Amino acid sequence: MTDEEIIKSEAHDFIFRDEPRRHTKSHSVEFISEINGHYFKEELDIRLSFFTTALNKSIFLNEVKDLLQKKLNGFENPNSPYSIRAAINLQKSLFFVRQILDELPTILKSGKSNSEQSIRDTIFVSYSHNDRKYVDDFKRHFKNLERTHAINLWDDSNIKPGQKWEDEIRTAMAKAKIVIFVISADFFASDFIANKELPTLLKRADDDGATILNLFIKPCDITDSPLASIQGLNAPSHTVLQMSELEREQLWASMVTQVRERLSL
Numbered sequence: 001m002t003d004e005e006i007i008k009s010e011a012h013d014f015i016f017r018d019e020p021r022r023h024t025k026s027h028s029v030e031f032i033s034e035i036n037g038h039y040f041k042e043e044l045d046i047r048l049s050f051f052t053t054a055l056n057k058s059i060f061l062n063e064v065k066d067l068l069q070k071k072l073n074g075f076e077n078p079n080s081p082y083s084i085r086a087a088i089n090l091q092k093s094l095f096f097v098r099q100i101l102d103e104l105p106t107i108l109k110s111g112k113s114n115s116e117q118s119i120r121d122t123i124f125v126s127y128s129h130n131d132r133k134y135v136d137d138f139k140r141h142f143k144n145l146e147r148t149h150a151i152n153l154w155d156d157s158n159i160k161p162g163q164k165w166e167d168e169i170r171t172a173m174a175k176a177k178i179v180i181f182v183i184s185a186d187f188f189a190s191d192f193i194a195n196k197e198l199p200t201l202l203k204r205a206d207d208d209g210a211t212i213l214n215l216f217i218k219p220c221d222i223t224d225s226p227l228a229s230i231q232g233l234n235a236p237s238h239t240v241l242q243m244s245e246l247e248r249e250q251l252w253a254s255m256v257t258q259v260r261e262r263l264s265l
Helices: 003-016 025-035 037-048 054-076 084-102 129-148 165-175 185-189 191-208 245-263
Strands: 122-126 152-154 176-183 211-216
Touching: 003 037, 003 054, 037 054, 037 084, 054 084, 122 165, 122 191, 129 152, 129 176, 129 185, 129 245, 152 165, 165 176, 165 191, 176 185, 176 191, 176 245, 185 191, 191 211, 211 245
Parallel strands: 122 152, 122 176, 176 211
Antiparallel strands: none
């Protein structure tokens, strides 16, 4: 199951969690009445705490909203045996859901997942596995931004077992609004980066306006590289390897600031 499928399954379980124990219409009415109103709001707040990002909350809430609306449509049917009280309670529940959705960033209100959004919201990290520790280090600084906005800091560690890794990388590159090149001799030595990632991502920058951020990790020769003309987050003469811990932390924080500015967050 994809992450989105898991979240929607959680929403279904939340709305229909007592369904197996109901065998009569009267039980259905009692359940519908019970999950709405203030009790529903309390249960909803608890369930939302299971999700750490605003995007996941939005997917869950929109699925809950759709399920509640389907139930409400059934109650509003003149031939429906369900009670008017249950229909009113459903309307109250929908109000609580919409109220929470209204507090989310505008980009999330449609409830569309990353794959469905017309806007590219992925920050793609292109790097050599030999420099993995540096990627893990700066990713810490993006956690707060990921929790509060519809962004996805993507690198190949996001690929799950069973997925076709090259297809996943291609999909992520297609969504990239910002690209972080983690530059070192190992970066330039990678045939996959040189032949696949670098030309694709530079073309995306030219054609679609994706932002390129160069991060110089270790001393290396960038002469004749198409990246040589792009201003870096740090100078090639003062790489991350040469920095003190304080300088590295300041650089990571500056990266987040640069991303916020480019995404208007």
